[in-house]
Amino acid sequence: MSDYIGVFERKEVKYVLSATQYERFRALVDPYMTLDVYGEARVNSVYFDTPARELIERSLDKPLYKEKLRMRWYECAAADADAGADAADLAADPVFVELKKKFKGIVYKRRVSCSRKAAQAYLLGICPYEEAVSIFPLDAQALADEELAPRSVQIAREIDAFCARWNTLVPSMLISCDRIALALREEFAAQENVRITFDTHLVYEDLAASGAPEPSGQTHAILDPTCFVMEIKVAGPYPLWLVEALDACDIRPQSFSKYGEAYKLVMKTRVVSENALVREEERCA
Numbered sequence: 001m002s003d004y005i006g007v008f009e010r011k012e013v014k015y016v017l018s019a020t021q022y023e024r025f026r027a028l029v030d031p032y033m034t035l036d037v038y039g040e041a042r043v044n045s046v047y048f049d050t051p052a053r054e055l056i057e058r059s060l061d062k063p064l065y066k067e068k069l070r071m072r073w074y075e076c077a078a079a080d081a082d083a084g085a086d087a088a089d090l091a092a093d094p095v096f097v098e099l100k101k102k103f104k105g106i107v108y109k110r111r112v113s114c115s116r117k118a119a120q121a122y123l124l125g126i127c128p129y130e131e132a133v134s135i136f137p138l139d140a141q142a143l144a145d146e147e148l149a150p151r152s153v154q155i156a157r158e159i160d161a162f163c164a165r166w167n168t169l170v171p172s173m174l175i176s177c178d179r180i181a182l183a184l185r186e187e188f189a190a191q192e193n194v195r196i197t198f199d200t201h202l203v204y205e206d207l208a209a210s211g212a213p214e215p216s217g218q219t220h221a222i223l224d225p226t227c228f229v230m231e232i233k234v235a236g237p238y239p240l241w242l243v244e245a246l247d248a249c250d251i252r253p254q255s256f257s258k259y260g261e262a263y264k265l266v267m268k269t270r271v272v273s274e275n276a277l278v279r280e281e282e283r284c285a
Helices: 019-029 054-060 077-081 087-092 116-123 129-135 141-147 150-166 240-248 258-284
Strands: 007-017 033-049 065-076 094-103 106-115 170-184 194-206 228-234
Touching (some): 007 019, 033 194, 094 116, 194 258
Antiparallel strands (some): 007 106, 007 228, 033 065, 033 170, 065 094, 170 194, 194 228
């Protein structure tokens, strides 16, 4: 896979934008940026956590170092429009198993690409990574070769160590969103390294509550669908044109974790339900 990247080290800063801010900001940055190779897509991520959800609890405490494990796949807009695309087609597409670490604001991402069946067998502890990708290889030979490349095997060992540290990890939360991904135009790419993504229509499904390893499609909104979660990904300082665009639109950084926000909504709903149950029991007593 020629554009496959398994290792990232960069700064990722998030912002929550209104529809008006989004339109104005896009107008200011579009002379410098264009849709990347993924363009517009539906992004789906299944986050893995302990049964007690210790990972997200720790992450919400905002420690200097935090880490998460997820399985991610993309559904391109063009594929969605294809009437021939069905569940079997999507199952054959590659997914990414990602170990994401953050230390003092710098994000380190390690990921391997494999088939969805291989990822599930591996992450659910049915078999080791190498065995999973051998039993359920990707159709494309280039991707199949990448699965067992030394770099991919090394990343799998890091994921193994992470899983061993937390003992038991299970599918915890599905997060889905519509994403617009921008990359620098060719004439600026040699000078700077900037990527920007805009996520909207954020929804979640509580997989831990259902106990199902596969999403059912019963999702709930995380954020007002007119809002956008923007993420700026840079390896160095912001270029001047980007700083000026942010300032012109009065856009300020805002801490926002999709998994964290979904988890808080789940806990809030649980508390409301428990309080209602207590009141009903008191009324019937």
